[in-house]
């Protein structure tokens with residue numbers, strides 16, 4: 631405890647993931663003693679980001695404007711739509727560099743235990759989108775968890791009539807993975823999803 635304002639700063643820094651009291655204290659001391667200008671800039675950046683970053687009206691990813699850069703990008707394939715649970719999934723897929731289609735963010739997955747039903751996700755909007763914007767393929771890239779797979783199944787049922795091809799991401803052995811360390815379910819999926827070399 632240094633001053634009430636210092637304590638408040640330490641408390642607020644702890645809302646960040648993986649930041650406990652000790653780390654927060656170190657950050658606060660660093661900002662105050664050595665990085666005051668950077669701290670002021672960080673505060674301004676946070677203020678602008680919290681007020682101005684919104685959900686893209688089309689895909690529900692984060693966006694500075696009503697429509698996000700990916701939805702605006704004319705070079706992307708309109709006929710390919712990848713459904714993900716959260717905006718962070720888009721970052722993961724984009725960093726792979728293997729996908730040039732468009733995205734749709736559900737906003738989570740179905741989870742009856744947590745009281746999350748279809749009405750809490752953007753599923754109705756997804757159905758409306760594929761009805762009014764014909765696509766060739768819908769890729770269900772929800773998580774490989776039971777909730778993610780249940781969500782994929784639910785969406786499959788909802789859009790099946792409007793999309794000619796519905797796929798999901800392959801499940802199997804990670805790059806660099808050794809068979810002996812894999813759980814039996816992953817190995818089972820890897821065998822089922824085997825491909826030609």
Ligand SMILES: [Zn+2]
Pocket residue numbers: 686687688689690691693697698699700701702
């Ligand atoms: Zn968008």
